[in-house]
Amino acid sequence: MPPRQQPRRISRELALLGLSQIKSHGDKLEQTDLNELVLAAVRTLTAEIRETLESASGEVSRADERLLSSDTRATNVKSAQTMVREALELTQSAINRLAIVIDFPERLQLASQYEVRQYALELIGTVHRRQKEIEQTIGSALIDWQLSRLAKIDQDILRIAVSEMLFLDIPHKVAINEAIELAKRYSDEEGYRFVNGVLRRVTDQLAV
Numbered sequence: 357m358p359p360r361q362q363p364r365r366i367s368r369e370l371a372l373l374g375l376s377q378i379k380s381h382g383d384k385l386e387q388t389d390l391n392e393l394v395l396a397a398v399r400t401l402t403a404e405i406r407e408t409l410e411s412a413s414g415e416v417s418r419a420d421e422r423l424l425s426s427d428t429r430a431t432n433v434k435s436a437q438t439m440v441r442e443a444l445e446l447t448q449s450a451i452n453r454l455a456i457v458i459d460f461p462e463r464l465q466l467a468s469q470y471e472v473r474q475y476a477l478e479l480i481g482t483v484h485r486r487q488k489e490i491e492q493t494i495g496s497a498l499i500d501w502q503l504s505r506l507a508k509i510d511q512d513i514l515r516i517a518v519s520e521m522l523f524l525d526i527p528h529k530v531a532i533n534e535a536i537e538l539a540k541r542y543s544d545e546e547g548y549r550f551v552n553g554v555l556r557r558v559t560d561q562l563a564v
Contacts, residue, residue, distance in 0.1 A: 363471035363475065364475050365534065365537070366467050367471070367473075368475075368476075368479065369397070369538065370393045370472065371475075371480050371483075371516055372509070372513060372542065374396035375480060375512050376512070377397075378392070385481050393476055393477075394460060397460065398457055401453050401454075401456060402457070404450075404453055405450045408449050409447065409450050412442075412446035412447045413443075415440070415443035416440065418439050419436040422439070423436045456541070479516055479520070482519040482523050482524060486519060486522070486523055489522065491515070493522065494558065497554050497555075497561060498554060507543065509542050509547070510539065510543055510551055513539050514535070514551060516535065516538075517531045517532065517534070517535035518531075518555075520534075528562070532556065532559070535551055535552075536551065
């Protein structure tokens, strides 16, 4: 039998994927049920899958045009191969996202659904209510960069981690490790390394 899932880890995923979909506050947020959270997460992942597959399709079309060029040269063939490789990587990313969608129901069944819902809503509510303070903290840890320039998923991973550090009494090390796991699952290698670096600078600043 698969191991019991950690409710808070699933909560963080639902909060991450639901932040852009769930805008309600206060009592309205408290009335949000687990099905709404899952639906918001699935909608976010579906949009990402669609966008990724469209990008992959575009790369294949560009490669096809290069190969069918009347004056095919070695450089065209090489660039076409690069485009096809990028298309395959994008397609794999879409497949990974699809696997996450399929994985959700089982993972929820293997966790305390009450705890999952409660902590996911607490995270979403905290990020919305304390957005200014959270973003100021992140901004002070960014070196020659702006939060708005980061990929949306990386922005939200940072917001969730900092909200846990500042307002939810989560040990800094735990918040960082969980953020890295989210980044590995939903971002890329460059993204999770960047998230790690920013959060470690946040903890250094909070320790002063």
